[in-house]
Amino acid sequence: MQFRHAQLLKAIAFAAQKHRHQRRKDPQASPYINHPIDLANVLLHEGGVRDTTVLIAAILHDTLEDTETTPAELAVNFGGEIRDIVLELTDNTKLKRRKRKELQIKHGPHLTRKARLVKLADKICNLRDVAANPPTRWSLKRQIEYFDWAKAVVDSFRGTHVRLERIFDRVYEQRPHAERWTRHVKPAVRGPRFSTRQRRGN
Ligand SMILES: [Mn+2]
DSSP: OOOOHHHHHHHHHHHHHHTTTOBOSSTTOOBTTHHHHHHHHIIIIITOOOOHHHHHHHHHTTHHHHSSOOHHHHHHHHOHHHHHHHHHTOOOTTSOHHHHHHHHHHHGGGSOHHHHHHHHHHHHHHHHHHHHSOOTTOOHHHHHHHHHHHHHHHHTTTTSOHHHHHHHHHHHTTOOOOTTOGGGOOOOOOOTTSOHHHHHTO
């Protein structure tokens, strides 16, 4: 597959300009553009994804949802395929957060492969960010719920990219513990009463 350097650089410049007034939620309030660049890095260097269309879509994935960018603008600058992938990755911001989260799980199985790859990288990067620097106003409960929701989204399209899914699962292991959140701690699994064989069927 041809690596379209010029288009990729154009996308980085475009997204940097569109996100120029936004910051991430970490304590340093990093420039927002670091996030889409992180995704492209995860895809290329950790996932071995060399399809430039996917990398460009990763760079642009939050422009429709979080900036004034229009689908037509994406089509003019980057073509209809990129526009459509970014549209697949765009939540309907008119809906409540809970509903939007629910729809990401519901729509997961119907996403195109390219959109799934970007979404996988997005969840990997977001969990890493929350694990390393929990947003200052997020309670432990919210962090745990975020990890579990991200996993439910990834589970909805498992089998898309084994390597990236394995990376996701390793990041998920950093899910904060619920010791201080006693209401929702699950009872310990009672192992001895079940043989391995019986449990396998569950
Ligand atoms: Mn994102």
